[in-house]
Amino acid sequence: MxxxxxxxxxxxxxxxxxxxxxxxxxxxxxxxxxxxxxxxxxxxxxxxxxxxxxxxxxxxxxxxxxxxxxxxxxxxxxxxxxxxxxxxxxxxxxxxxxxxxxxxxxxxxxxxxxxxxxxxxxxxxxxxxxxxxxxAPDYLMEPFYSHDPDLRDAQHLMNSLDVSLEACVRRMVERRDEPLAAVWSHNGTVRYFAKGADFPFLNLSRGDRIPQTSAAHRAITNASPGFTQFVEADPHPWTGRSNLELYEQTRVANKGHAVTLLWAELPEDEEDGGLKELGIPGFR
Known part of the structure; x- marks a missing residue:
């Protein structure tokens, strides 16, 4: 070698x-x-x-x-x-x-x-x-990316790179161009989250409940393992803001564990970093 x-x-x-x-x-x-x-x-x-x-x-x-x-x-x-x-x-x-x-x-x-x-x-x-x-170098990850973000890509990366699903999700959030965040939960309670540099402030802390109006909450309550589709979400419970578009997708696993991928579409005046001072770093 x-x-x-x-x-x-x-x-x-x-x-x-x-x-x-x-x-x-x-x-x-x-x-x-x-x-x-x-x-x-x-x-x-x-x-x-x-x-x-x-x-x-x-x-x-x-x-x-x-x-x-x-x-x-x-x-x-x-x-x-x-x-x-x-x-x-x-x-x-x-x-x-x-x-x-x-x-x-x-x-x-x-x-x-x-x-x-x-x-x-x-x-x-x-x-x-x-x-x-x-x-998980970029050149090994990029062939697995779908046109739009998808938690299923992380599943495929996990199997190909022999790296945990959590690590693959974190890497996607960090490396894709879209403003993304991921929230890990257990029995509907936030454990921790990761977000890309361009994603807005997440209005969550460890121990908070997943927003009850969200599709993630419904999927977790249903407790049927698998992936949901991306759906439009009310941004306010997740971010404390209403002036952006937000989409969410959840992978429900066994024993109450889940991860939710959030994809934000920012207002035009923020797309080039114009209001990044509003983005307060989350925990972890």
Whole structure:
């Protein structure tokens, strides 16, 4: 595998680092061979097993001479692949400070971290950014995009790239041109959300109920697993605004879990960023 850590030195931006790995590796087909990539970049062992108390661990020294990655398999193979990529990001980003004398230990919360802030949170955010850019590069995703956004695309990406549905939905929201947001819920209660840079403020917090006037609420209440079609939605319960068009689509899963994709059509004076100061960042 044509990879050498020397070619990656001094790259501290997580997305650029992952893109350079792909540039050196050349275009792939199907799922990205993350374990092989890690071993080619001086990770001596990748161990997937059931562990208590952590999702991932990187055992290394302060100079990153070599490393060993442990990934918890208890939440599935796809989650473990993301964990391997996450820990590889810690290993390659030389400015990351070890969380212990033996390396890094990462929790379930760290695997979803998307906030900038204190050193630890910033490092976890960057490791997640590296991981998703490595596992789901644009050139592998774009052939699966429909003309319009569709949660079914994320399902197809999940199967092709061997990455979790959540990661594929987040990646779609981030990378497609349309103003998109995704809301994950359990039994009709918001767990967390992700939104693209151009999507307006989401008038939701963790623990809020999904708007009861929404098609998402009806689909979740019906509890029939599968995908709904995109339908027009009242924007006010979702965004606190009435001066935009909003469409929603929901995938209902088992045991009360669901994800709702929101697609906004902004007023003309906002399409070029004219009123972006109104967009208040959401949690996570």
């Amino acid at each position: 044509p990879l050498n850590r020397i070619d990656l030195s001094d790259i501290n931006h997580p997305a650029l680092l992952a893109r350079m790995v792909h540039k050196l590796l050349g275009k792939q087909e199907g799922s990205v061979p993350v374990e092989d990539i890690a071993k080619a970049l001086d990770i001596s062992e990748v161990r997937l097993d059931r562990f208590d108390g952590f999702e991932g661990m990187l055992l290394t020294d302060t100079v990153r001479s070599t490393g060993c990655i442990l990934a918890n398999i208890s939440k599935g193979h796809r989650r473990a692949r993301f964990t391997v990529a996450h820990e590889l990001g810690h290993f390659l980003m030389e400015r990351h400070q070890l969380s212990a004398t033996t390396g890094f230990t990462c929790s379930t919360r760290d695997m979803r971290e998307s906030r900038e802030g204190r050193q630890h949170l910033r490092q976890e955010t960057q490791a997640n950014q590296f991981a998703i850019e490595l596992l």
